[in-house]
Amino acid sequence: MGRAEKQALAAMFGLFGFGVMTLGPRMPDIKYNLGVSNGTFGVLLSSGSIGALISLLTMGHIVHRIGVRSVLVFSTIMMYGTLAIMVHLHNPVIYLILNLMCGASWSSYHIAVNAQAFHRQKDSGQTIIPFMHGFWTAGALGSAIVASLVAQTIPITWHVDTLVTVDFILTMFVIYLLRDVLLQGREITDSDGVVTLKDMAKSFKIDWFISIAVLCSQTLETMLGTWGSIFAREEIGVNASLAVLPYIFFMGGMIFGRISFGSLSKHWSEQWLIRIFPLVGGLTFAIFMYTGYLISKNHQFLGFVIVDFAFLVGGVGISFLGPLFLAIAGRRSDRPSGVIVAEIGALNQFLNFAAQVVLAWTIHLIGLPMMLVIPALMLAAVTFFAAAGKA
Template structure:
């Protein structure tokens, strides 16, 4: 029987997180081109992008139970196929209607993969010493940074469809190879009738841990807003080239990676709830201060404005770094349900709220005429994360 060493298991699991980020984030720095292709305003584009949440919600509601019944392998591979097909299609269409359909499919695929790979991560942590959710999410951030840098370098030389289509195919192949190597330790289909979760438990077992869900929402929304709006803000408001417009997102991801990969050292020095309070307050406040500075610098000094924008998103990345994996870990610790179901249920609440908040940010930008004002909303939410930190205390 084929086996896999803990070292190899750790590497392959980190690779699944790393590749996942490249897969779904490669097109983010090219959002200005996607928006131009569709001929939409900021409000219209922001609302259309948020429709991916519809597919994500359906996936989050069902996939935890699917993972429990069929195992992680089939779920990861099936959703990899969905993401590939949706991304290849979405960057070629100029029809908002088709974009909406493909975006809903993409949302389903992303959430399905997210649940399955995190369920596998919680399973592996029980066996592999030193493996943490923060480190795995750090590898995700490293993948997002890698694809942001590459996108910034090639945006002027490689067409949108060729770039994203090529990434989708290559990443899908890497995922299939990695899943095959991990096969001996992947979560297997449930064969114990006593642990079976019938379809009615989709409703009867659904529980909302309001402290964990509220903290997670406040913690991650600035990350969502950064992905959606940083390149558009930098290109349209600051007035730099498409290549330079990716810089704030890159700085955001560098700060996030540093925080997540350094999580173990921080946890040995400070209590996690104190760390979360400090990071959320410093990250949100720093973001607001430097963003305000950026929009008040005269247009003839746009590179100084670009620097201030990069500093704003650096504070945001550092402040957000540990928060999401920390709240996911707390949610899993506080529930008796399988980890895949817990991740899915947390995602249902989170994505429902994100769907509404994304539209709020988009239309705040539309009606106020200022994307900077709209971005204050997720910054204030990041600061508010401090009020949920008590749920992270471990007795």
């Protein structure tokens, strides 16, 4: 695998992270435009998980027929097209439909670009998946930083429309650069992480232990992507630009944790890492986030600093759990890794949808700050799944 190809593929991941996370930091503006309650807003956003699930169940067959390039082009057009339209909407029903389409296109792009990366990793013998996912995280972090710089002065429509247009043009250009190496349908195998619904149905088997562990380890990240900026803006009372900072600290913590995982795994076992990191990350987030919220009522700056610290530690605690549990799932089964990943992905899209809806409506009963404690405790509970790792 040449350097130019590796850089171009990394750019695909980075642009993906930058573009698809554009709306995350501006969720307070989206919620205001739609004029809905927290519970209704949570239901609207969770429709993206349904779209992603539909894509996950059908895209394997489509990629096998038309190849990676066609899927990437179609997904890019739909994904950035829906993002550009959604920031102009005031009708919740239309937003729900477009968010479902956006979730489906996001999942399609994810499946196609990861299939390309897995295949090239296998052909080249180079371990490139962590590198590629690191670029995705860096892109998402860059998107949050841009939002922090412009949220106070530039309307959401100008901000998002400009960024997704630039991201769309650059993505299509990189797809063109990779046109000769992007996989044809006949070249794709189960080991590339692309599985048809028919293949999945033949041997569908739920590993509940790992599936629940993945759900508990990912729910906090999902909820903070939606509610982090809303929490800072509505509950702490900071301005639109500062409201993005907690999420930036969270993503920074995730990057630090993933970078450090290689060296940490040389000194401590998987079981120790799974036992300690989510426990410390989850409890620290819950305690410091809620403490910062209470302090902010009388000392806003101090409370906000404490909240930022909570988000940072939470990001470190969650950083490597998802990829690690998928690797563990592969070791626990004698079936192709692509089938296992597809099964866990499909089940967790459904579980994630249910969790988002329940937690969003929980806000009406206990408030947003206390609701965020729940996914933090779910993260801490991952410590009980440590037995799955290597001793």
